[in-house]
Amino acid sequence: MKRRDxxxxxxxxTGGTLFSSYLVSELLKDDEILHAVKSHTSFEKMIRVxxxxxxxxxxxxxxxxxxxxxxxxxxxxxxxxxxxxxxxLRACLRGRAYRQRQYHPDRLRYPMKRIGKRGEGQFxxxxxxxxxxxxxxxxxxxxxxxxxxxxxxPYGTGSYSQTNGKWxxxxxxxLFGGSLGYYNSYSWACISxxxxxxxxxxxxxxxxxxxxxxxxxxxxxWNPSEMRDGTNSEFFLKKAKEKGAKIICIDPRMTLSAxxxxxxxxxxxxxxxxxxxxxxxxxxxxxxxxDKDFLEKYCIGFDKSQMPPGFEQEESYKxxxxxxxxxxxxxxxxxxxxxxxxxxxxxxxxREYATAKAAVLYQGYGMQRRAYGEQAVRGGCVLAxxxxxxxxxxxxxxxxxxxxxxxxxxxxxxxxxxxxVKAQIPCFLWSEAVLRGTEMTEExxxxxxxxxxxxxKMIWAVASNAIINQHGNINRTVEIMKDESKxxxxxxxxxxxxxxxxxxxxxxxxxxxxxxxxxxxxxxYGEELILQPKITDPPWETKSDYQICADIAEKLGLKExxxxxxNEKEWVEELIETYRKSRFPEIPKLDxxxxxxxxxxxxxxxxxxIAFQDFRKDPEKNPLSTPSGKIEIFSxxxxxxxxxxxxxxxxxxxxxxxxxxxxxxxxxxxxxxxPHYMPRVHSTLxxxxxxxxxxxxxxxxxxxxxxxxxxxxxxxxxxxxERGSLILPCRITKRILPGVVAIPQGAWWEPDKxxxxxxxxxxxxxxxxxxxxxFGNAQHTIMAEVEIYNG
Amino acid sequence: xxxLAFYFDSGICSGCKTCQIACKDKNDLATSxxxxxxxxxxxxxxxxxxxxxxxxxxxxxxSMSCNHCEDPICMRSCPAKAIRRSEQGIVLIEESKxxxxxxxxxxxxxxxxxxxxxxxxxxxxxxxxxxxxxxxxPSCVDACPTRALDFGDYEKLNHKYTNKExxxxxxxxxxTNPSMIISPHKDALCEENTNAQISNMExx
Numbered sequence: 001m002k003r004r005d006x007x008x009x010x011x012x013x014t015g016g017t018l019f020s021s022y023l024v025s026e027l028l029k030d031d032e033i034l035h036a037v038k039s040h041t042s043f044e045k046m047i048r049v050x051x052x053x054x055x056x057x058x059x060x061x062x063x064x065x066x067x068x069x070x071x072x073x074x075x076x077x078x079x080x081x082x083x084x085x086x087x088x089l090r091a092c093l094r095g096r097a098y099r100q101r102q103y104h105p106d107r108l109r110y111p112m113k114r115i116g117k118r119g120e121g122q123f124x125x126x127x128x129x130x131x132x133x134x135x136x137x138x139x140x141x142x143x144x145x146x147x148x149x150x151x152x153x154p155y156g157t158g159s160y161s162q163t164n165g166k167w168x169x170x171x172x173x174x175l176f177g178g179s180l181g182y183y184n185s186y187s188w189a190c191i192s193x194x195x196x197x198x199x200x201x202x203x204x205x206x207x208x209x210x211x212x213x214x215x216x217x218x219x220x221x222w223n224p225s226e227m228r229d230g231t232n233s234e235f236f237l238k239k240a241k242e243k244g245a246k247i248i249c250i251d252p253r254m255t256l257s258a259x260x261x262x263x264x265x266x267x268x269x270x271x272x273x274x275x276x277x278x279x280x281x282x283x284x285x286x287x288x289x290x291d292k293d294f295l296e297k298y299c300i301g302f303d304k305s306q307m308p309p310g311f312e313q314e315e316s317y318k319x320x321x322x323x324x325x326x327x328x329x330x331x332x333x334x335x336x337x338x339x340x341x342x343x344x345x346x347x348x349x350x351r352e353y354a355t356a357k358a359a360v361l362y363q364g365y366g367m368q369r370r371a372y373g374e375q376a377v378r379g380g381c382v383l384a385x386x387x388x389x390x391x392x393x394x395x396x397x398x399x400x401x402x403x404x405x406x407x408x409x410x411x412x413x414x415x416x417x418x419x420x421v422k423a424q425i426p427c428f429l430w431s432e433a434v435l436r437g438t439e440m441t442e443e444x445x446x447x448x449x450x451x452x453x454x455x456x457k458m459i460w461a462v463a464s465n466a467i468i469n470q471h472g473n474i475n476r477t478v479e480i481m482k483d484e485s486k487x488x489x490x491x492x493x494x495x496x497x498x499x500x501x502x503x504x505x506x507x508x509x510x511x512x513x514x515x516x517x518x519x520x521x522x523x524x525y526g527e528e529l530i531l532q533p534k535i536t537d538p539p540w541e542t543k544s545d546y547q548i549c550a551d552i553a554e555k556l557g558l559k560e561x562x563x564x565x566x567n568e569k570e571w572v573e574e575l576i577e578t579y580r581k582s583r584f585p586e587i588p589k590l591d592x593x594x595x596x597x598x599x600x601x602x603x604x605x606x607x608x609x610i611a612f613q614d615f616r617k618d619p620e621k622n623p624l625s626t627p628s629g630k631i632e633i634f635s636x637x638x639x640x641x642x643x644x645x646x647x648x649x650x651x652x653x654x655x656x657x658x659x660x661x662x663x664x665x666x667x668x669x670x671x672x673x674x675p676h677y678m679p680r681v682h683s684t685l686x687x688x689x690x691x692x693x694x695x696x697x698x699x700x701x702x703x704x705x706x707x708x709x710x711x712x713x714x715x716x717x718x719x720x721x722e723r724g725s726l727i728l729p730c731r732i733t734k735r736i737l738p739g740v741v742a743i744p745q746g747a748w749w750e751p752d753k754x755x756x757x758x759x760x761x762x763x764x765x766x767x768x769x770x771x772x773x774x775f776g777n778a779q780h781t782i783m784a785e786v787e788i789y790n791g
Numbered sequence: 792x793x794x795l796a797f798y799f800d801s802g803i804c805s806g807c808k809t810c811q812i813a814c815k816d817k818n819d820l821a822t823s824x825x826x827x828x829x830x831x832x833x834x835x836x837x838x839x840x841x842x843x844x845x846x847x848x849x850x851x852x853x854s855m856s857c858n859h860c861e862d863p864i865c866m867r868s869c870p871a872k873a874i875r876r877s878e879q880g881i882v883l884i885e886e887s888k889x890x891x892x893x894x895x896x897x898x899x900x901x902x903x904x905x906x907x908x909x910x911x912x913x914x915x916x917x918x919x920x921x922x923x924x925x926x927x928x929p930s931c932v933d934a935c936p937t938r939a940l941d942f943g944d945y946e947k948l949n950h951k952y953t954n955k956e957x958x959x960x961x962x963x964x965x966x967t968n969p970s971m972i973i974s975p976h977k978d979a980l981c982e983e984n985t986n987a988q989i990s991n992m993e994x995x
Contacts, residue, residue, distance in 0.1 A: 073816060073817060074816055075813075075817075075930070075933070075934075076813075076933070076934060078933060082938075090809075090933075090934065090935070090936050091809075091934075092807055092809045092936055093807060093808050093809040093811070093812040093813075096809060096812040096813050096816050096934065097812045097815075097816065099816065225805040225807055225936075225937075226805075226807075231936075232936075234805065234936060234937050235936065235937060235938065238803050238937055238938075254848060254850055256805035256806050256807060257805060259804075259805060259806060259850050259851060259852065259976075260802075260803050260804055260805035260806075260852075260937060261803075261805075263977070265846075265848075267844060267846060336841070336842050336843050337842040340842065340843055340844045341843060341844075342840065342843040342845060343843070678807055678808070689822045690812060690815060690822055691812070693822050693823065693825075694808050694811060694812075694825065694994050695808070695994065696993065696994070698993075702837070703837075704837055714993060729993075731993070733833070733990065734833050734834075734835060734836070734837070734846075734848040734850075734990075735833060735848060735850055737844060738837055738839075738844060
């Protein structure tokens with residue numbers, strides 16, 4: 001019998017009782033207990049430190065216990081008076097399992113250079129002197145031969161604590177004459193681009209404590225439990241619920257958040273969010289429950305009566321919704337066919353959202369990492385406007401919702417200087433810049449220059465697994481990176497031999513965030529600064545990212561300029577001043593902060609700030625920074641791009657380029673999504689044994705789809721399309737819409753001899769194709785087929 | 792005689808397993824041993840109606856460790872008399888007496904005791920008694936991001952939390968009198984939960 005089979009014991013009736021009680025102290029003589037007590041009392045010290053943030057949505061506080069120089073236990077924030085105003089920053093399992101990462105046997109220990117073919121993963125140890133000489137020599141070579149534009153420090157979020165992470169590499173490159181720049185991100189490309197077209201800003205979020213003033217909250221593709229979209233977002237939602245808010249979750253999966261927080265789960269077909277939004281607008285308009293006064297006073301482009309000058313004859317939002325131009329009214333019945341949501345449910349949520357006194361429509365980011373991700377972003381904003389939920393307590397303007405009124409946390413304050421190379425590419429298009437950078441134009445998102453003088457010839461990836469593992473279409477990227485005539489020199493600086501690091505020509509071993517000084521504030525929300533004192537010395541020959549860059553700077557004759565004579569701790573001391581001058585005037589000096597061992601400086605939020613409050617009060621005096629000064633439901637700027645099929649002036653549902661409704665579905669009928677996963681931060685922690693034990697990498701598939709393919713629970717299955725295939729065990733689940741398959745993103749790519757990825761990185765199946773307006777990643781837009789694997 | 796107990800609010804548990812990892816880290820457990828476990832219970836079905844998918848799928852979680860029962864069946868079944876219940880109501884395994892026969896694991900309706908391969912003996916939650924002695928909560932309790940766990944005197948907890956239910960598919964409380972109080976998830980009470988079952992066996 002297995003230990004887990006406790007169910008069958010439910011019927012056993014037992015006899016009498018027999019107590020035998022001992023005081024704990026009586027048991028102290030026992031070995032195990034002695035050990036436990038001893039280990040608890042014999043820690044040399046406890047240090048409060050920010051949880052190593054690998055672009056996690058949370059920023060939490062850890063209590064780290066040291067014994068004989070080793071981290072022996074990790075606890076979390078235990079400040080008294082845990083409250084809504086100033087809640088404890090409780091770490092999740094990722095932080096609590098950190099010892100498994102910190103002391104992982106596979107950590108990179110020494111600088112190494114490649115000896116086999118690129119990508120084979122064969123390396124030999126070299127000295128730091130040799131490594132930094134090689135770096136200096138190569139940087140000088142590429143600068144001389146192709147120009148600074150040929151050198152690229154890519155998007156990478158594996159380390160995020162000022163002195164650790166890619167920012168020191170940017171600082172060094174900027175001192176060295178610059179490197180090709182990038183803009184936007186793999187997380188927020190569409191939402192950060194599209195929100196300002198509606199609101200003129202990305203600061204569209206109230207402080208989260210204000211959710212307690214809401215009557216109705218829609219978690220739309222939003223899963224704060226798993227992605228930790230702000231430490232304590234779940235806690236605030238729990239409190240809102242206790243105060244009587246109704247919470248619904250619209251998501252293809254019944255997520256962890258749906259289970260713990262939602263009163264109702266509305267499963268939706270991925271990529272059809274804008275169809276649902278349109279139908280909700282249809283219900284509101286035809287039933288007259290939209291906020292007409294608000295629309296009239298604060299918006300343009302809702303209907304014909306309020307089109308911007310010169311665009312009076314163009315299609316308004318209402319025209320689109322009622323189908324006046326395309327002859328397709330966006331009725332709930334129309335949306336049912338597309339979204340899979342019953343008409344009655346669509347009507348119900350439209351009514352509930354429109355008639356609630358104040359309601360939140362919180363947009364997750366998964367919906368915008370899709371083919372026309374910009375549309376869903378603008379569609380959400382427009383619903384918030386139609387219902388008058390903008391600029392009021394308990395409401396929510398939707399969009400990216402950076403925190404009012406200053407945009408919230410600063411994230412990175414380490415001074416990188418300015419980049420002498422003005423050319424920037426969208427970060428997702430780096431592989432295009434490798435293949436044909438000199439041909440790229442504004443049409444492919446090139447900014448700051450008319451053209452590039454060189455393709456990317458050298459990549460220096462710091463804390464980045466976004467070259468192989470996290471970029472779209474791994475098999476394509478692998479071919480690009482294998483070709484040494486394209487990227488001629490590839491440097492990876494990291495903690496582990498990640499799938500990206502396997503392709504390195506030179507490997508530089510970085511230490512973890514516990515092994516150097518740093519600090520962090522919230523991710524998207526929060527009113528705190530968390531100190532990250534150095535806990536232990538960097539082991540073997542590892543160094544902080546800052547120190548590695550300083551050593552390379554020395555070889556380039558830039559050491560003084562780079563370091564300004566400061567070590568990591570001295571930088572932190574100085575960077576705290578940045579916060580004193582901005583968000584936290586009363587923050588203690590580093591000395592005092594460190595001595596107190598409080599770990600976190602937080603400002604209680606007693607009166608949550610509301611985005612667009614001034615605009616709501618007086619739109620004439622406080623106009624938005626859109627061209628019209630109002631909320632732009634119709635955007636003249638987008639209209640003038642003259643791409644109505646892909647960039648319409650009002651948000652529209654557009655069938656995706658890979659869709660269950662397209663021809664491609666005949667061969668590849670299943671939609672694949674790559675959600676964030678509880679045990680990982682993107683691809684970081686993918687090698688953590690404790691976490692993999694309880695959250696193994698699997699393919700989640702609905703019982704109906706499994707049955708059609710005769711797949712049994714736990715069986716190994718192959719998921720494939722024209723770009724690649726992966727093999728993983730499956731979990732047959734009811735918690736996902738039929739026709740949709742979830743493969744949690746971030747698992748490490750591991751090809752078998754036939755090229756099947758047995759590590760299960762969803763990017764084996766994703767595409768490198770980008771979105772029309774933001775040039776963002778559309779990595780959730782994938783069709784594939786699944787079969788039993790008989791290998 | 793005291794009776795220390797856990798409280799668990801299934802209604803707000805996401806199943807994130809932070810409690811489980813906090814326990815593991817505090818107690819230095821081997822990878823395969825989890826003194827606290829989180830069970831996912833799922834029920835319901837899907838039906839295609841025209842173009843729509845109708846679902847009555849429900850799910851909830853149960854986070855559970857040793858329940859430090861008032862009538863610990865493990866203790867009675869232990870041939871080596873290696874299991875004791877302390878004055879505070881903490882059920883403990885004495886390593887020096889344990890033979891690793893696994894009787895306790897088999898008899899415990901919650902399968903709380905687990906075999907420690909490297910030591911050849913049984914192990915289980917000890918309620919972080921070293922913390923409790925210092926007036927500190929067990930590690931799992933203070934770990935929960937949604938604050939779904941609580942700890943304290945059984946009667947006091949029983950008084951503090953009014954919304955209490957026995958959750959499917961836990962065995963009857965009558966077997967061992969577990970020192971565990973549970974507030975139910977809304978979906979744990981649905982009568983339609985006819986096909987409810989634990990759905991995360993591979994994670995346990």
